[in-house]
Amino acid sequence: MQKCISINYDEITDFNLLSQVDKNLINKAISASKLAYAPYSEFNVGAALILENNKIIIGNNQENSSFPCGVCAERVALFSARSIYPELLIKKIAITAVPKNFKLHNPVGPCGLCRQVLMEYEKKQQSDIEILFFDTKKIIKIAKAKDLLPFFFAEDKLKRIN
Secondary structure (H helix, E strand, O other): OOOOOOOOOEEEOOHHHOOHHHHHHHHHHHHHHHOOEOOOOOEEEEEEEEEOOOOEEEEEOEOOOOHHHOEOHHHHHHHHHHHHOOOOOEEEEEEEEEEOOOOOOOOOOOOHHHHHHHHHHHHHHOOOOEEEEEOOOOEEEEOOHHHHOOOOOOHHHOOOOO
């Protein structure tokens, strides 16, 4: 039996239509991307998230010559937020990529690892995390992390053998 999964999202090309909060997050993500440590890929990524107390936490990708040691911008921001404010809800996150050696044709969404972390934090806090990923021409706005990873892995999907 074949089934279909679809997601709803907004595609925005007029940045003036955004709320002030969204504009601020986007500007913070752009600033964060400029601080990324990406000497190997030259692919700077910035993220900015906002908590329920309106505190903004930024992150950027951090590479290492031992490639598995690097961390994505989204996870830097998420882990920082959880470390500093473990009880506060994450309301939304904005993500941008600024490559130095090639041109993007569309906004870049979170990688699979970041999607899993976003989804798990969303599940843990029992509240949606809105995601905006954008470039200079367009913003993709998704209402909740689960929409990016419909077949997510979660411990409660497992049954322990006793």
